[in-house]
Amino acid sequence: MASEKILVVDDEQSMTQFLGIVLRKEGFQVTTVNSGKEALEKVKSESFDVVISDIKMPGVDGIQVLQGIKKHDPSIPVVLMTAYASQQSAIDSVNLGAFQYLLKNAKNDEIKLVVRNAIEMRRVRSENQFLKRELKKGHDEKTIIGSSEEMTRVFKMVDKVADSEATILIQGDSGTGKELIAKEIHYRSRRAGGPFVTINCGAIPRDLLESNLFGHEKGSFTGAVKDSPGLFQVAEGGTFFLDEVGEMPLATQVKLLRALQEREVIPVGGTKPIKIDCRLVAATNVDLEREVAEGRFRADLFFRLNVIPLRMPPLRxxxxxxxxxxxxxxxxxxxxxxxxxxxxxxxxxxxxxxxxxxxxxxxxxxxxxxxxxxxxxxxxxxxxxxxxFGHSQKGSLIIDSPNMTLEELEKEYILKVLNYTRWQKKRSSEVLGINASTLYRKLIAYGIEKPGGSRDGQDFGDDISDEGERAA
Ligand SMILES: Nc1ncnc2c1ncn2[C@@H]1O[C@H](COP(=O)(O)OP(=O)(O)OP(=O)(O)O)[C@@H](O)[C@H]1O
Ligand SMILES: [Mg+2]
Missing domain, CATH: 1.10.8.60 (Helicase, Ruva Protein; domain 3)
Incomplete structure (x- = not known):
């Protein structure tokens, strides 16, 4: 397996040498350069999995390296290094999109950990990029159809809000197109170039939901063998779609509310908050207002999510x-x-x-x-x-014959059903909603016989063949 490629940037040669030794020992392929300018040239000619750069350098500094790389390939995680004295600039750099910062006096173990996390993040991100491209391919075919008044209203609303950063709550019955609309909003927003990340709050076991949302730190629970970023982080720069948000347990709702208010998440088992930068779209097919009224959904969270309400009308x-x-x-x-x-x-x-x-x-x-x-x-x-046949309108198929008597209508209708089921009488009686012996009597009374066949009512009752079975 090819090892990951790391670019190390520092104007001090002793530093690049030191990092080179530490990281090569971990099995990484390391390239070192001693200026920001060289770094930007390198990333254009070669591909790297992680870049580690000093912040303070003469000429092109670490922040400019970060910005140049983000422009070139936003999926490459950049770790910035700083001396203790200028920690604030490092914190700012994280807001500019750096993956993390390292203090220059960091221990080897810490350096290795940060690099491994960065690689993990890159992996998750590129998987997501792949999915996103697939999705986008599919998305072009996934036009949203509708010209009814109700759908026109929805489209107008989407037009108005897609480009804003506001949180959107899409409510509607199952199968009405909530997810489709959420994607449409994403692809029409200024975040379209970022990922569209989905989580189905109803489909994930409670204890895993929080770690999926917020990430977790190594050892925070059995099975957490390493740090792992949450989907809030994976969605960085894009849209996070919280599907079936009404299914979220109350304890998790508290944490979600906090994440939205502070715009940061705290990984499970961790204490250090991580900034988040994604637009939130939530969806539910339960009536959230009622959930709030009945105490199953936090009112404060509901108001946070329901900044812009969108209702998908049922097809009927x-x-x-x-x-x-x-x-x-x-x-x-x-x-x-x-x-x-x-x-x-x-x-x-x-x-x-x-x-x-x-x-x-x-x-x-x-x-x-x-x-x-x-x-x-x-x-x-x-x-x-x-x-x-409709549940309540079984005769409706033949009412285009106003001069027929009721008996004639019934005979006609029974014949249609028999033809439909290819003369499976058991199925026919089910479709007709009468029991088998009643059908038998009616066949005799109306003199109905299978066309072409010599069958009369004799074999009726044994005909349970599945041949011709069509209905699901
Ligand atoms: N207006 C539409 N035009 C074309 N296809 C649509 C439309 N609305 C829904 N669909 C299709 O119907 C299916 C269901 O849509 P979607 O998954 O968005 O519904 P949903 O509201 O999220 O459902 P659920 O609540 O069950 O998750 C999808 O395959 C989607 O492509
Ligand atoms: Mg859905």
Whole structure:
């Protein structure tokens, strides 16, 4: 495995030599230079994993080296060194984006630790950069669809707030596009070049949540074998998306509130605060106001998060968007192949359905329909029963025949269901919501027989074949 490359910058040769010896002994590849100017040339021609630079140097000083490197490649961690007397400038440098500072009288162990942390940070960051690029690739295809009044309102709001630094709270039911909007806000903000980091507060065990958020110091709990930065640090310069924030335990809420107020975090097991620089977007599908009223969510934290409230409307309140979304998913899933059509009847069923799972459910239904459909025209047969027949409107498919008697309607409807289930009578009785013996009686009463087959009602009851099973 190639060892990490470190650039050491100091105008004093004795210092670069000393650091060279210490770090090479640790197995690192070390390059030393004795001026800020040389350092900036070096980072342009070679790639380094960490740069350690003295602050006070004649000509180009450490702060300028830091700024030059940040401009060239913001993911390279820069450690600045300073004599005790000028500790304040070192502290300022951290605010300018230095990874950390080292006092010149630091012990070897401390130097090694800081370098190892910097490398770890670089690794986490470059992983995140990779994810971010992947995401961005995906993001271009992930246009947000909607032209309903409700969505237009959301888009206008996003326009207004994306570029500000304000914290945003996105509330909305599951599958309404909260995460999609959060990403959109990030990519339209001045932090778009930084990372978009997500944490799902509901999916991580309580004890791990805090260490994920704030980082931890070595030995702070079993398994904490080394210091590790939290996601607040990983999100530096970018956007931190706190998903399912309503699931956060009260004890963690206190710490989050403190982090937001002070703009710094204290790693688990540590005492030294670390500055944070990220924009916060939070989302929840529970009603946070109610959570506050019932004592499960801190009111002060709620007000901190809810600086700009955004509500994602459920799909059933913006049915105009359904045909647009259907079209969008058809195109996206066609992946350049022939475009499928949706029959008028299928579209009617899609428009009528209530979509408790919102856009995600529609996305899944469309995907499934495109798999089931063979002819290039999506018909009601390609849709799940609950959408095709509706729970409370089972007769609705045939009410376009106003002159039919009720009995004729019923016969017609039973036939449709039988055709849909490919004459699996057990499934048919389920879809019809009647029991098997009732269906049997009706088949005889209406003289219904399987077309082409010699089957009468005789085999009814044994027909539990799964052949033709389509519904999920
Ligand atoms: N307006 C939209 N246009 C296109 N796709 C959308 C839209 N809204 C949601 N989607 C898609 O629906 C799926 C669900 O969206 P998303 O994950 O953003 O929802 P969510 O509100 O975060 O859901 P949950 O609360 O369950 O986490 C995603 O695949 C997303 O791409
Ligand atoms: Mg989500």
């Amino acid at each position: 309140q913006r049915r105009d968007d359904i045909p647009l979304l259907v079209d969008h998913f058809l195109k996206r899933n066609a992946r350049g192949g022939p475009l499928k059509l949706v029959s008028k009847e299928a579209m009617e069923a899609l428009m009528k359905y209530d979509w408790p799972g919102n856009v995600r459910e529609l996305e899944n239904v469309m995907e499934r329909a495109m798999i089931l459909d063979e002819g290039g025209n999506i018909t009601p047969e390609d849709l799940p029963d609950k959408i095709r």
